[in-house]
Amino acid sequence: MFDRRLITHFDWIFMLLVVLVAVTGIVNLYSATANFSGAATPIYLKQIFWFGLGVLIVIGVCLFDYRHLEYMGLPAYGVAMLLLVAVLAVGRTSMGATRWLSIGGVGLQPSEVMKIVIIIVLARYFSERSTPVGFSIVQLLAPGALLLMPVLLVMKQPDLGTAMLLLAIGGTMALFAGIRRATVVALGGCGILAAVGGWFLLHDYQRQRIYTFLNPEQDPLKSGYHIIQSKIAVGSGGLFGQGFRKGTQAQLSFLPERHTDFAFSVFAEEWGFTGCLLVLVLYLLIVLWGLYIARLASDRFGMFLALGVSAMLFWHIVVNLGMVIGLLPVVGVPLPLFSYGGTSMITTMTGVGLLLNVSMRRFMF
Amino acid sequence: MSLNPAPDATPGLRRRFIVISAVAAGIFGILLLRLWHLQIVNDERYRFLSERNRTRFIHIDAPRGTMYDRNGVMLVDSRPAFTVSVLRQEVADRQALFSRLSQLLGIESRQFEARWRAGQILPDYQPLPLLEDIDRATMEIVQEHGIDLPGVIVEGKPLRAYPQGPVAPHLLGYLGEVTEDDLRRPEFADYRPRNLVGKTGLERLFEEKLRGQDGYRLIEVNVRGRELRQLTTQKPSPGQRLILTLDSKVQAAAEKAFGEEAGAAVALDVRSGEVLALVSRPAFDPGQFARGITAAEWQALAEDPRHPMQNKVLRGQYPPGSTFKVAVALAALEAGTATPETTVSCSGGITLGSHEFRCWNKGGHGAVDLHRALKESCDVYFYRIGMQLGIDRIAAMCHRLGLGQPLGFPFGGERGGLIPDREWKKKRFGTAWYNGETVICSIGQGYVLATPLQLASMTAAVANGGTVWRPQVVKRIESLQGDLLWTPEPQKLFESQWSPANLRAVRRGMEAVVNEPGGTAFRNRLPEVPYAGKTGTAQVVGRRGDKAADTSKYEHRDHALFVAYAPAIAPEIAIAVVVEHGGHGGSAAAPVAKAMLEAYFGINREAPPVVTIEETAVNAVPAAGIEGGADGSAATAPDTEPPPLPENLPIPAVPPATEDEPVDPAIAPPLRPAEG
Structure with a gap:
């Protein structure tokens, strides 16, 4: 099955973009966690390990033809759903939410698995059907159900950020596939109604986050603290930043979650607008390159798969950055390749592997 | 292997990719704009917030x-x-x-x-x-x-x-x-x-x-x-x-000597007006304020009827009583209405119109000259010379002695006391001055009021030959390194040129008060340092008829006063003491002054002096002291000289409750309660 041509068709430029961002992220983590005490392995070293694992995953994902995934999609979906149910039943609870499942001592976040699986399942659904006028509401019932079931389970954990990301990924794919105008309007209406109704289903802390987002100064010590401190960090970066390891917000621990969700605040503080611009350009290039891969894909499944992965990366980036710079409420969404965390890295690198897989097989059919 | 159609089969696919890429780029553009807004437009503000965060x-x-x-x-x-x-x-x-x-x-x-x-x-x-x-x-x-x-x-x-x-x-x-x-x-x-x-x-x-x-x-x-x-x-x-300028030894001695009594004492350096001691009793503890005073503590201080918060040296206005006789004597001599040799016959009182003005000594002093009048505090003598002098001339001398106006103490709301004259009476009451009022003012009662500071200053003027200095409390201000930063200039308020003979006569009289047998403060003399003084007892409650005030009531008891300067020759220090409701000037106020002088001159009396048989015998006589039988401290008074028997004093004539210088209540003008 393996063709030597695949290596010549390997998308080195895309991989280079990913490595550039990942290295920047690791360097940034080195600074962000410089004052972490304790004898444990430094965070940046762990992140290097996770990135290394991620590269192996990319290689692994590239080894088989993505088209096999078409048939593995639904079984995988079933397994992922089982895991999501299991996590609610026997999952590990931390910080008021149950997101983790422990399998043989290794922590697993089923909602992360679902991100990839839903892309595969939806890609298959949309690739098999094509309408010149777009999908109707009836045609969207099946993919809608496929999407909403895990979304509801994830919300139940509760993990609003991931649930919204799943919706955004699925929505992006559906919109790209084409939806009738009337259906868009109807779904939009439903969405607003669901949002209003959902407000009452939200947990207090989730509602508080939205209040806080709307007016962070009202409670500067508690829920508004993250946003305020992050904005101060980003804003004080100025044009050229405070310098590597010189950001006082980060180095003096004013910035919370600075190695995970708010890693970019550290970067913005220390490298300023110039650094942010460069990283944003790299991210945009990754997303656009992903869309380009989708466009050049040899089949509709590959196209939707690449599109879904690009959407996943895009929404992660936008939601996280929007949160860091105070444009969006604080929802726990990590920045791909920047935030510390094995789960995020594995998901991201699996996505990257899928994109490269689609890319290198674009001439094969 | 795939049944999937090729992507190209989908219509408008190219357009969709352009749109989706543009949307993605647009959203990134928004993020970038926001970053621009935070980092470029508002960076000053966030830099400031960041600074404030960390500093x-x-x-x-x-x-x-x-x-x-x-x-x-x-x-x-x-x-x-x-x-x-x-x-x-x-x-x-x-x-x-x-x-x-x-x-x-x-x-x-x-x-x-x-x-x-x-x-x-x-x-x-x-x-x-x-x-x-x-x-x-x-x-x-x-x-x-x-x-x-x-x-x-x-x-x-x-x-x-x-x-x-x-x-x-x-x-x-x-x-x-x-x-x-x-x-x-x-x-x-x-x-x-x-x-x-x-x-x-x-x-x-x-x-x-x-x-x-x-x-x-x-x-x-x-x-x-x-x-x-x-x-x-x-x-x-x-x-x-x-x-x-304070001398803490003198200060401490005075505070100790007061014991539980209320009142005021002040000591001045007669050569400069420097305040050597300033005592107002009862007092408060400034440490209480340093620790943070509670509301209850404050209320207790504010409502204490004996006014511990008030500085009575400056704000206590007392009838000076017989201490005032110093001023009247000097006024009469300087005006020429009396000479040191002028003799007045005291038969225990005088009558003016329908009023009788008594001497404290009901038996009378007989023929009294200035020397004896001061020494024994004969009231009749001063009634007579006061009348001859007239209130206006008394007032004029008082003003030269610093009485009747504030002396410019730098803080504390110093009061001016009151020296009445005809003009004042007219202004105040719209009525003419009566001779009887002159009589009563001549012994420091009636309208006359003075602060302890004024009495000390008056005494200092007599001691230094006529200069009233502005009181000074700070000798100098130094930096932490000891550099002199500020020092006050002594400031003369009044300077009088009195006839040396007249001054000498008054001072001799004051010396006799302390040092001659029969002097009203003889028991408080200091053998080491002869000094001069004048006792005073100021009536607090007016008495109707012959009925005596209820002396068992604290607030009805007379104020005890004493002024002194020392040494008698080349004086250095002048003192005024007021013991509120203390009774006799000689027995209640003079011991305070004596204690202050002992401290000033470094006379150590820790060990009681050896008591001779002779002394014991004399001290055993109960009414030996001129202050009368009320003074029970005779046996313990550390006198080193045998106190002589009173010369002109028939012992039975001094009833226990009698003051040494009573005022006839019948004509006494309404007494204003002393401030404080």
């Missing part, structure tokens, strides 16, 4: 200037004290914090809560004090558990201390927290809430010099407010040193 401006209170007496004895110190404060910005859960503190220190958390609420007027960044002046054990507990107590810090802050105890509190004054009203005034521009400021006395008068310059430290802190490093620092510069 703390810590005030260091300057140690307040210290005060010393004229011999370098430290009276007021500034010692380091430690305060447990809380940085409110660092406290997430104050209930938890307070209960932890309460658990550690054994203090109810309600108290912390109350301090917290009271401190809400402070700016957020300023530490809010929870516990002041903690001991070492408390400090160690708090520091040890620092990690458990986020936001809690121990601050050093200088506090007032009084190494000699509460000496001369009315002169030194006390500190209190600056009020909100004060803070709005421009002179308090660099004060912060809860700063201490001089409220009375020298603390207030020299606030600017004593305060010093606060220092500060700019430190970098981490998110928990723990200090990481010092960025800049400015050491506080301590306040200047005040070296007072």
Whole structure:
């Protein structure tokens, strides 16, 4: 099955973009966690390990033809759903939410698995059907159900950020596939109604986050603290930043979650607008390159798969950055390749592997 | 292998990719715009916020200037004290914090809560004090558990201390927290809430010099407010040193001599007007204010009928009683209406119209000249020469002696006393002056009022030959290094040229009061240092008819007065003592002055003198003292000379309750209660 041509068709430029961002992220983590005490392995070293694992995953994902995934999609979906149910039943609870499942001592976040699986399942659904006028509401019932079931389970954990990301990924794919105008309007209406109704289903802390987002100064010590401190960090970066390891917000621990969700605040503080611009350009290039891969894909499944992965990366980036710079409420969404965390890295690198897989097989059919 | 159609089969696919790429780029554009807004447009603001986040401006209170007496004895110190404060910005859960503190220190958390609420007027960044002046054990507990107590810090802050105890509190004054009203005034521009400021006395008068310059430290802190490093620092510069004119030995002797009695005593250097002692009793403890006075303590002080907060040396206006005779004698001699040889026959009283004015000695003194009149305090003599002199000439002499007007004491709301004359009577009451009023004023009763300071100043003028100095309390102000920064110029208020013969006559009379047998203060003489004085007993309650005031009631008892200067030749010190409701001047007030003089001249009487048989015999005579039988202290008086028997005094003529210088109540004008 393996063709030597695949290596010549390997998308080195895309991989280079990913490595550039990942290295920047690791360097940034080195600074962000410089004052972490304790004898444990430094965070940046762990992140290097996770990135290394991620590269192996990319290689692994590239080894088989993505088209096999078409048939593995639904079984995988079933397994992922089982895991999501299991996590609610026997999952590990931390910080008021149950997101983790422990399998043989290794922590697993089923909602992360679902991100990839839903892309595969939806890609298959949309690739098999094509309408010149777009999908109707009836045609969207099946993919809608496929999407909403895990979304509801994830919300139940509760993990609003991931649930919204799943919706955004699925929505992006559906919109790209084409939806009738009337259906868009109807779904939009439903969405607003669901949002209003959902407000009452939200947990207090989730509602508080939205209040806080709307007016962070009202409670500067508690829920508004993250946003305020992050904005101060980003804003004080100025044009050229405070310098590597010189950001006082980060180095003096004013910035919370600075190695995970708010890693970019550290970067913005220390490298300023110039650094942010460069990283944003790299991210945009990754997303656009992903869309380009989708466009050049040899089949509709590959196209939707690449599109879904690009959407996943895009929404992660936008939601996280929007949160860091105070444009969006604080929802726990990590920045791909920047935030510390094995789960995020594995998901991201699996996505990257899928994109490269689609890319290198674009001439094969 | 795939059944999937190729992507090209989908219509408009190219357009969709362009749109989706454009949307993605557009959203990134929004993110970039926002970053521009934060980092370029508003970066100054966020830089400032970031600075404020990480830096703390810590005030260091300057140690307040210290005060010393004229011999370098430290009276007021500034010692380091430690305060447990809380940085409110660092406290997430104050209930938890307070209960932890309460658990550690054994203090109810309600108290912390109350301090917290009271401190809400402070700016957020300023530490809010929870516990002041903690001991070492408390400090160690708090520091040890620092990690458990986020936001809690121990601050050093200088506090007032009084190494000699509460000496001369009315002169030194006390500190209190600056009020909100004060803070709005421009002179308090660099004060912060809860700063201490001089409220009375020298603390207030020299606030600017004593305060010093606060220092500060700019430190970098981490998110928990723990200090990481010092960025800049400015050491506080301590306040200047005040070296007072006070002689703490004289001061302490007077305070001790007063015991539980109320009243005032003041000692002046007759050569410069320097205040050597300033005693107002009862007193308060300025340390109480330094620690922070409670409402109950304050109320007790404010409502005490004996007015411990009042400086009676300056604000107590008393009828001078017979001490006033010094002024009247001098006035008569200088006016020429009497000579030292002028003799008046005292038969125990005189009659003027329908009024009878009695001498304290009902039996009469017989023929009295000036010398004896002063020595034995004959009232009739002064009735006579006072009448001849007239009130206006008495008043004129009084004014030259500094009576009847404030002497320019630099603080404390000094009162002017009252020296009446015809014009004053007309203005005040719209009526003419009566001769009877002159008679009663001649012995320092009636309208006449004087402060202890004025009486001391008058005595000093007699002692120094006619100069009334403006009272001085500060000898010099020094920097911490001992450089002289300020020293006052002695200031003459009045300078009189009296006939040396007249002055000598008055002074001889005053010397006789103390040193000659039969003198009203003979028992209080000092063999080591002959001095001069004049006793006085001022009636407090007017008496109707012959009915005596109820002397069992404290507030009805007479005020005891005594003025003195010493030594008799080349005087240095003048003293005035008022013992409120003390009874006789000679028995209640003179011992205070004597104690002060002993301290001044360094006469040590720790060991009681060896009592000779001769003395014991004489002292056994109950009414031996001229002060009358009421004086029971005769046996213990440390006299070294045998007290002679009174020359002209028939012993049975002195009933126990009789004052040495009574005033006929029938004609006494309404007495104003003395201030204080």
